Amino acid sequence: MIKIEYISEMIDIRKKLIQKDNSVGFVPTMGALHEGHLSLIKESKQKNDITIVSIFLNPLQFGENEDLDKYPAPIKNDISLLKNLDTDFVFIPNRNEMYKEKPKTIIEIPTMFNILCGKKRPGHFNGVCLVVAKLLNIIQPNNMYMGIKDYQQLCIIKKMVEDLNFNCNVIGLPIIRDENGLALSSRNSYLNDIEKQKALQINKSRNIIGELLNKGIQEPNIIIEKIKDKLESVGLRIDYVEMRESITLEETNKIMDLSRIFIAVYSGNTRLIDNFTIEECKLFFEN
Ligand code: AMP
Numbered sequence: 001m002i003k004i005e006y007i008s009e010m011i012d013i014r015k016k017l018i019q020k021d022n023s024v025g026f027v028p029t030m031g032a033l034h035e036g037h038l039s040l041i042k043e044s045k046q047k048n049d050i051t052i053v054s055i056f057l058n059p060l061q062f063g064e065n066e067d068l069d070k071y072p073a074p075i076k077n078d079i080s081l082l083k084n085l086d087t088d089f090v091f092i093p094n095r096n097e098m099y100k101e102k103p104k105t106i107i108e109i110p111t112m113f114n115i116l117c118g119k120k121r122p123g124h125f126n127g128v129c130l131v132v133a134k135l136l137n138i139i140q141p142n143n144m145y146m147g148i149k150d151y152q153q154l155c156i157i158k159k160m161v162e163d164l165n166f167n168c169n170v171i172g173l174p175i176i177r178d179e180n181g182l183a184l185s186s187r188n189s190y191l192n193d194i195e196k197q198k199a200l201q202i203n204k205s206r207n208i209i210g211e212l213l214n215k216g217i218q219e220p221n222i223i224i225e226k227i228k229d230k231l232e233s234v235g236l237r238i239d240y241v242e243m244r245e246s247i248t249l250e251e252t253n254k255i256m257d258l259s260r261i262f263i264a265v266y267s268g269n270t271r272l273i274d275n276f277t278i279e280e281c282k283l284f285f286e287n
Contacts, residue, residue, distance in 0.1 A: 001079075001082055001083050001086070001087050001088065001089065001090060002088070002089050002090075003079070003089075003092065004089055004090070004091045004092070005093065005094060006093070006094075006097065007093060007097055007098075007138055010138050010139060011138060013089065014138075014139060017049075017050055018140075022049040023047075023048045023049045023050070023142045023143070024048060024049070024050050024051075024052060024139070024140070024141045024142050024143075025043075025044030025045070025047060025048030025050070025051045025052070025141060025142070025143045025144075025145060026051075026052050026053075026054070026135070026139050026141030026143070026144045026145070026168075027040045027041050027044055027051065027052075027053045027054070027144070027145050027146075028053075028054045028056070028131075028132060028135055028144070028146070029053060029054065029055055029056075030055070030056065030057050030058065030071065030186065031055040031056075031057060031072075031073055031074070031078050031186070032071070032072040032073065032074060032078070032186035032189070033055075033077075033078045033081050033082070033186075034176075034184045034185075034186065034188075035176045035184055036147055036149060036175070036176040036183075036184040036185070037053075038081065038085060039147075039173060039174075039176050040145040040146070040147060040173055041053055041082070041085050041087060041145075042085065043145055043171070043173055044143065045085065045086070045087075048142065048143060050089070051087055051088050051089070052087075052088065052089040052090075052091055052139055052141065053082055053087050053089070053090050053091070054090070054092070054093070054135055054139070055075070055078060055090060055091070055092045056091075056092070056093055056095075056098065056131065056135075057071055057073065057095075058098075058127055058128070058131040059095065059099070059127075060099070060103070060123075060126070060127030060130055060131060061123075061124050061125075061126075061127030061128045061131065062124075062127070063121055063122070063123060063124065066121075067187070067190075070190075071186070072186055072189050075092075078090075091135075091138075091139065098131070098134065103130055105130065106126055106130075107126060107130055107133060107160060108125075108129075109125075109129075109156055109159055109163075112152070112155060112156050112159060112249060113125045113156070115242075115244075115249060116152050116242065116244075116249070116262055116264070117152055117153075117264065117273065118152065118156075120240065120264065125152075125153070125156055128156070128157070129156065129157070129160050132157055132160070133164070133166075136161070136166050136168055140167070140168075142167075142168065142169065143168065143169045143171055144157075144161075144168050144169070144170050145171050145173060146170060146171070146172055146173070147172070147174075147175065147176075148172045148174055148175050148275070149175045149176075149183055149184075149185070149273070149275075150273070151172075151260065151262070151275045152249065152262070154170070154172045157170055158170045158172075175274070175275075175276075177203065180203075181200060181204070182196065182199055182200055182202070182203060183202070183203070183272075183274045185272065185273075187272065188270075188272075190268075190270040191267060191268065191270055192268070195267040195268040195270065196267070198234050198235050198236055198267045199236070199265075199267045199272055201230060201231055201234045201236060202236070202263055202265060202272060203274065204230075205227045205230065205231070205261065205263060205276075206276055206280060206281040206284040206285070207281075207284055207285055208223075208226055208227055208230060209223055209227065209261065209278065209281035209285075210281045210282050210284055210285020210286070211285055212226060213255070213278070213281065213282060213285075214285060218255055220243040220252065220253060220254075220255060220259075223243070223255075223261075224241050224243060224261075227241050227261070227263070228241050231263070236265040236266065236267055237265060237266040238264075238265050239264035239266065239271065240262065240263075240264050241261070241262070241263050241264075242261070242262050243255070243259050243260070243261050243262075244259070244260055244262060245258070245259060245260070246258045246259070246260045246277060255278055256278065257277065257278050257279035257282075258277055258278070258279065259277065259278045260275055260276065260277050260278075261275060261277075261278070261281070262275045263275065
């Protein structure tokens with residue numbers, strides 16, 4: 001595996017890969033890698049000649065009171081995980097080089113930013129879009145792999161790539177969970193045992209939804225209130241619970257298989273997000 005630190009070096013390597021007609025798969029990350037990240041890398045390796053992973057803790061997507069300074073950065077462990085997967089290149093750009101001067105460009109998709117996490121974390125998706133646009137321009141991948149875990153982010157990036165004609169396919173891959181159903185996240189390392197136990201209720205919401213649907217309940221509001229009650233009853237603090245349409249992210253009054261439940265809660269001080277379709281809830285309940 002080759003480690004790349006400088007943007008110019010990354011651009012040179014990319015030029016050489018184009019000359020060799022190699023297809024390039026790209027997985028952008030903020031490090032503290034877990035099986036969720038690794039699933040994206042494995043898919044990229046299967047579908048492309050060359051896989052490039054970036055590790056960049058992007059300050060622009062963290063709010064003032066968020067966890068930028070304490071975000072885990074186990075770089076040695078990350079490198080060894082990437083080597084184990086036989087990753088071709090890891091790009092670890094320097095913050096000062098990425099943002100020599102404070103960027104003045106703003107990328108914004110108002111209708112997609114003003115809801116869910118975008119509403120709760122002002123500026124977050126501006127930061128995400130800016131860094132992904134920069135990375136796409138530097139790396140010019142054929143395919144980029146992202147997690148459905150951050151579903152709103154995935155939709156926004158797909159739209160940005162379409163609107164701005166980035167020459168790259170964006171592929172969303174399933175959420176990887178631990179053995180108890182908790183969606184893997186770098187932030188799970190903040191949780192103590194009690195907070196982790198409480199967090200398991202997030203995934204159990206699928207069962208509640210399946211059960212309510214099985215009883216013939218079809219009103220999104222009733223379902224959302226029941227989920228909220230249960231999340232609160234185990235001691236989680238709700239940021240939002242919403243049901244929206246999977247493609248447009250519009251709120252929906254009608255429950256369809258592809259309607260999606262979005263959950264953001266705090267367990268202790270740690271903010272956790274998850275999402276699942278109605279279809280997944282039905283299957284979860286049946287099994
Ligand atoms: P992050 O390092 O948190 O910026 O995440 C990098 C990529 O990994 C994003 O596309 C995330 O959606 C994806 N990802 C994070 N957690 C998971 C997970 N549990 N399952 C699948 N993908 C994930």
